[in-house]
Amino acid sequence: MSLRQIRVFPDPILRKKCRTVRRVDDKVRELAQDMLETMDAAGGVGLAANQVGALQRVVTLHLPGEESGIILVNPEIRDTQGEREVIEGCLSLPGYEGMVKRSMIVKARWLDENGSKIKVTAENLFAQALEHEVDHLNGILYVDHLHEHEKLAAAGTHIAEGQPHMHDLEVELHVEHNNDDSKPSESDVEVVHSTIKFSDLYSQSSVDQMQYDLRLAGYVLDSVKPLESETDLT
Ligand SMILES: [Zn+2]
Structure with missing residues (x-):
């Protein structure tokens, strides 16, 4: 296992769509293990493969309070219910956080590291992380969901409306x-x-x-x- 470099915005790979994994083999498991290690070292809750430069539909999650992280291959969101506003950050946008709308309940399925089918109904941070990471696999960052750019702030600060700002x-x-x-x-x-x-x-x-x-x-x-x-x- 080894740590991989986490790509940060505006690295163009974060905008690429990841490819479906055809077979869960040793190479995929090695990538996923490296991702688990990299994510844990960075203190993240989730990581998508393109964040470490691999264009494959592989995600790792490690929810607080859980002993170890999990590997999700080809994760798909099947259904969502409800809506809530949550503060979100991302390892690829270090130092920032913003308010986004996420679902209350997320039904998802994926393959684990052995290729077995897993189905879950997730709530709270688990649901939020699933939506965030599946977005990554599709080249979407949480900042794309910000309705007002004022809502993106350096972590821990609040930016007043009407403050001068820059353009593209x-x-x-x-x-x-x-x-x-x-x-x-x-x-x-x-x-x-x-x-x-x-x-x-x-x-x-x-x-x-x-x-x-x-x-x-x-x-x-x-x-x-x-x-x-x-x-x-x-
Ligand atoms: Zn992220």
Whole structure:
């Protein structure tokens, strides 16, 4: 088992749809075990495979109070009931949380690590985590569910309405794959373009925090500039 790097926003892999797992084999089990270890080390409740760079429909969950985490292969939400507002965060958006609407009850099914079919009716955090992680597998982040961008705040703070904020940003990242023994050659540098939507991150301090988080994650941030075609959607 080994820890894998958790991809952070705006890494484009977080927007990719994961593929259905055809067979629950040793490779899938190895990925899932690494995910369990990575999730526990980060103190997360759930993790989806694209958050560690694997485009497969694999999720791990570890609910507080449970002795160990569980592995969900090809999880599907079959039915939902009710609605409630909950505060949510995500390991791929470190330091932020926001208010989203989630279901009261979620009926779901998946395959466990042995390929056995599991069916559950979940409530509370279990239901919330299932919706959050299945969203990840479809390239959806919780911030997509925020109805008002004011509701995204740095964890533990409350941002007043009407505070100045920024609009869509074009971001260019030079991702240097670390080679300790040599300077990076061209093949070690990957250029990633991404767009930050105004609804996702908006204040200068949020952008500063994001740049800081990206640097911590090993990214070199090249440029952050407003989109030319920005529209004020305040
Ligand atoms: Zn998440």
